[in-house]
Amino acid sequence: MTGDPSFTQSPRPEHMLDSTALADRTILVTGASSGLGRATCILLSQLGARIIAVGRNEQRLIETADQLDGSGHLVRPFDLSQVDEIPTWMKTLAADHGTLQGVVHSAGQHLARPLQMLKPESVQELMQLNVTAGMMLAKGLRQRGVFTSPASIVFLSSVMGHVGQAGVSAYCASKGAVDAMTRSLALELAPQGIRVNSVAPGQVETEMAEQQKQTLTSEQFDRIKALHPLGLGRPEDVAHAIAFLLADTSRWITGSILTVDGGYTIH
Ligand SMILES: NC(=O)c1ccc[n+]([C@@H]2O[C@H](COP(=O)([O-])OP(=O)(O)OC[C@H]3O[C@@H](n4cnc5c(N)ncnc54)[C@H](OP(=O)(O)O)[C@@H]3O)[C@@H](O)[C@H]2O)c1
Incomplete structure (x- = not known):
């Protein structure tokens, strides 16, 4: 058996995640000002990572940074709808602050609109943030001088x-597009020692979920809740799955979609 050199060189984890699981790693987290992104930043910092917290709202990013363990974390406000600028922005970040070993793309938009009210501009805006920005983050990371292997995108x-x-x-x-791009990017980036995976949560109690709730009757919301055999999730439930996919505990996992949904999809 030959094997890919960048894979065989990645460290073999000796135990499960602890406070050193992500030591000496710099992880860029988008959507860090809220919900799952904020919970992820907090957990990753507890596992030893240095965080680059990204979102548009600087004040809310600072509130996240104030909750992080360790030191050296950075707050970098950036509007990810400027997709053309993402790779150059990442190159500058790495030149100024050192290479990245991980990216988590948690910035995202939800849209509940019946078809008769759906406008192409809204679809385009949503795809731009949820899909194109993710692809441009991967493009930005793979550049020479921006990452060191082993690296992981979630x-x-x-x-x-x-x-x-x-x-x-x-x-x-x-989200279907995110799953498809996860598999293809995993194949494309494996030779560079970059793993690519996704986490697919069910309903988690965050601001996004709260906004969705406003569009539903209480009966509709109760029905969604009942479809989660383990109840609704907490942001930390998703953050733990993300941490696993960033750390060496998942060194042989790429191109996978990890479902974290309290049993929603097993019906
Ligand atoms: N919550 C759930 O139940 C659930 C379930 C399944 C999947 N997800 C997915 O998980 C991800 C995070 O969800 P969440 O619940 O944490 O959402 P959230 O609380 O609404 O947070 C969304 C984040 O996206 C950032 N953002 C929005 N537009 C941006 C832009 N143009 N540029 C940069 N950042 C931008 C926001 O920051 P700023 O406002 O500071 O820009 C915010 O930090 C999303 O992809 C969502 O689809 C969530």
């Missing part, structure tokens, strides 16, 4: 990429 997919829901077709399409 995209936020959703159970909505696997099942249908009336009135949510644009969001579902974007």
Whole structure:
């Protein structure tokens, strides 16, 4: 057996995640100002990572940074809808602050619109953030001088990429696209020692979920809740799955979609 050199050189983990699991790693987390991104930043810092927290709202990014363990974390406000600028921005970040060993793309938009009210501009805006920005983050990371191997990218997919829901077709399409790009990018980036995986959560109690709730009747919301045999998730439930996919505990996993949904999709 020959094997890929960058894979065989990656360290063999001796135990499960502890406070050194991500020591000396710099991880860029988008969506760090809220919900799953914020919870992820907090957990990754507890596992020893240095965080580059990205979002548009600087004040809320600072609130995240204030909750992080360790030192050296950075807050970098950036509007990811400027997709053309992402690779150059990442090159500058790495030149100024050192190479990255991971990217988590947790910035995302949800859209609940019946088809008769759905506008192409809204679909385009959502795809731009949920899909194109993710692809440009991968493009940015793979550049010479931006990453050191072993590196890992984790995209936020959703159970909505696997099942249908009336009135949510644009969001579902974007998450299906995230799953498809995860598999292809995993193949494309494996030779460089970059793993690419996604986490597909069910309903987690965050601001995004709160906004969705506003569009539902209490009966509709209760029905969604009942479809999760383990109840609704907490942001930390998803953060733990992301941490696993960033650390060497998952060194032989790439191109996978890890479902974290309290049993939603087993019906
Ligand atoms: N919550 C759930 O139940 C659930 C379930 C399945 C999948 N997901 C997925 O998980 C991810 C995170 O969800 P969440 O619940 O944490 O959402 P959230 O609380 O609404 O947070 C969304 C994040 O995206 C950032 N963002 C939005 N537009 C941006 C832009 N143009 N540029 C940069 N950042 C931008 C926001 O930061 P700023 O406002 O500071 O820009 C915010 O930090 C999303 O991809 C979502 O689809 C969530």
